[in-house]
Amino acid sequence: MAQPGRLGAGSPAQNGAVSAAGPPYSNGPVQNPLKHSQVSVSQGYSSPFPGSYPHQIPAKTPLDPSSGPCNYGGSQTVSSLNSYQGPGQTLNRLPLEPNPVAPLQSTIPIPRMPPPPSSQTPAAVPASSDSFLYGPDPSPSSNWQYGHLPVRSKTNNFVPVSTQPSLSGNTNLSRNNQCVSFGAPSLQNNYMKTGSVPPPTNQPLPTIYQPIQAPLGSPPVRSLDPQKKTSNSVPSQPQLNSAVNQEGGISAANNDSVGESSYDTIEGGGFMAAPQLTNQNPKMNRNVGYSYPSLPPGYQNTSPNMSGRPSTTLQYTSGLQPFSQSPLGANHLTTSMGGLSLHSEGLRVINLLQERNMLPTIPLKAPVPNLHEDIQKLNCNPELFRCTLTNIPQTQALLNKAKLPLGLLLHPFKDLVQLPVVTSSTIVRCRSCRTYINPFVSFLDQRRWKCNLCYRVNDVPEEFMYNPVTRVYGDPLRRPEVQNATIEFMAPSEYMLRPPQPPVYLFVFDVSHNAVETGYLNSVCQSLLDNLDSLPGNTRTKIGFITFDSTIHFYSLQEGLSQPQMLIVSDIEDVFIPMPENLLVNLNENKELIQDLLKTLPQMFTKSLETQSALGPALQSAFKLMSPTGGRISVFQTQLPSVGVGALKSREEPNQRSSAKEIHLTPSTDFYKKLALDCSGQQVAVDLFLLSGQYSDLASLGCISRYSAGSVYYYPSYHQQHNPVQVEKLQKELKRYLTRKIGFEAVMRIRCTKGLSIHTFHGNFFVRSTDLLSLPNVNPDAGYAVQMSVEENLTDIQVVSFQSALLYTSSKGERRIRVHTMCLPVVSTLNEVYLGADVQAISGLLANMAVDRSITASLSDARDALVNAIIDSLSAYRTSVLSSQQPGLLVPFSLRLFPLFVLALLKQKSFQTGTAARLDERIFAMCQVKNQPLVYLMLMTHPNLYRVDNLSDEGALNINDKTIPQPPILQLSVEKLSRDGAFLMDAGTIMMLWVGKNCGQNFLSQVLGVPNYASLPLNMTHLPDLDTAESSRIGSFISWLREHRPFFPILYIIRDESPMKAAFLQYMVEDRTESALSYYEFLLHVQQQVNK
């Protein structure tokens, strides 16, 4: 093993670049003579990128002027496809519909929120201009601070109201069995899982077996494949459609590098060709949608064309027989409201001021779309794909009336226990809009299927007639593609622009004095050593390391060296890469050298006095090094970068933390954004680990990850000795980070049925042409959201579909496409729109929109918009749906938790007021809002509270022979606590176990391992491992909660005197705090506004 100071010594570099002299690790600008000599020598190296590297890297991708700065914004907005107006108006895309509710509000300049006590003029702003969705302009003149609301009641408790006998009981909510989510590591079944049997409809099973070779013959019909492409050329536009051409044109205009426009072509286009197609297929206009899949992949015998079409081959034994089930017709698609998923409970109107216990005691489930059960049973898992409105309004006017946001929330790369994988030379897609064939298309006959997104009639290719699962010929309905809403394809070569690249991992470590002080290198290097063999990859996996302080240090890990060799570049003005061929090396072939380096790194810089941080130049070097292959950069930073490009200055002023207006949420430089876009263009993603006790301007630094589709991790006040909790958190999260699945060279496109239009995207990525999301890396912990509008009336349509397609290179070097398809009914009345509202999805989307609003306008503006989102929708509901004007705050059952979740958002770190949130912590919370899957976002916003001192096995889950108790979820109010109990708060990224003063002796001794309350330590973060039933029960419950989370929640055990108690109480969303209303006060405020 190499010793500190010996690394490099006696191991002459092949090129003579590094002399063996000097101890390179006794660092610091003065005492290391090597640096100067090295630089002069090594300048002879030619950088792989001829020409000097500009200090400010120009974006390789001049943006389409029409999309303008939107692409740089907090969210990315597509403008070219529709009339969307562009920057600054992301949240207000359409002019206000004439609104029967609003006239008063929009003309009277009365603020929605009571003005603060100070005499700030509310200004003559129409009240609704603060809302997200409506109003012509997000005029940010709303300074009404929610925190200054006059307080009605000094008590934490609800004022007594006459309580009705609880009718709710939530009986329609069955326990949420996490059927897909928390299982074993992703097991992929080739083809189809046998369990996913087609619905037991009356489709006769074809009995004719076909010799294998026949179906594999060349398809007799036009091939759906795009033209074969060579790896490096922009493919010529094949015969496909003008959509591809048009999008390709956009890309070309963007001057993108080869990759982007080509990816676009590969993934295919959108709807722009659809009008033409309607002409080409005059009979297939949208009216056909009426007979739209009456049964899941069911043949329809309603098509008049069919009769004239002879059955084409003898293999079709029964001719039209398979299609003979009577069409269910319109009524069966979306049954009456009382019908399927919505029981009478769902139709209730609730007065929130009277019914206090609205929070279900089990995890809230996504509403079930009101579709025929045979269709619904094939629908996409809501954990992967869900919509804010499970009843899609048929017109934009109706959507505007409802005053609810329409959008999708996705978790597309989630780890799945069951994932059908199809290997087939023909991936069947719509010739017009490039939609992948899915369970919601309709088959006109065995030879033709109609696209459920653009209604084009397509041919069924010959190969599709053979089912590899059943080995039956002539039954395309049983193909896994039409039996699974979530499926993965092995992509043939035409889905590649170049051969799949090896997985490449580059680690970039801050080794300044400050970094060494924290001791983080010990943890990180140890974690890497532990997980080196578990990095996703194959024999081609490459790895490399860069460290930096005021200079940049590379490590040659070339084969044949006895020790790693350090190369120092001190010219940070014009960085170049010495010996680029030896810096990223094959992991398997050089494992010993790599392990050597990881063992020595933590000690190498312990004597360093160098305080400067040249993060920008280090990232530039990393980018250069990674450009040829793409891959993942993991950068660890402990302070504000101080020298070279990308240097930053402190902007946090502690005494201004409380002011919602003055804080710096926007980046102070576009350096990181531009570099991220360069990375994105070369298929490189950057993940940022920020470990800093000081302000480090995460608003600026975070851009490096946001636009390159990376992740951000933040460990405030990390210190190896003084902060063991953060150390454990980092280790746990690193383990997940290093070993979780990863996809490279990815792009994602979301398509929806013609008439709907996607206009704004949320998450970490960059929008390439039109609506193609560029994801250099994709990971199973990333969530995305999009906003939609209704561009054309959907009046003739019963159902609409949404499809996301993620094309990526697996760590094994396979090109794959993961497709999710969701089907939802279209409705024509406002009441139905409300009945289908998904309050979690709505809250999640609003949170994303509020982050954008905070950045483009101000925090207070965002807070007002959140409040107005409730007021507007409930006002509309009251005026347009309810016939009798009863007193109280009336909400549809589906939205009974809407005010609570919005209040929780207002108290969440991203949007809260008061001095509690440090700037970087707030920014980090905003990053999480943007990048977390909905389930974790909701948990961070409105945690789950359980009583755990009396856990029982009643209703427990049984997973792998382990019994997981399922205690009921409690409301977030101190009212629900009692001194004789112990309560666990699960806030997603943090857990707190509060132990009451009179907690039972049994719990203290059997679970906490202490004889009495007084001996409970003040800062305990682990439950002792006791051999008792109570201990194992709570232990398995907590590990079950923690399982598969992207972030590792530390468990704090809190007693009354603990410093963390304030934090615990902060999460009591329903209670009043210094700067925020109680839930009941909030409801009263909303009621006042609604009833105006």
Ligand SMILES: [Zn+2]
């Ligand atoms: Zn189509």
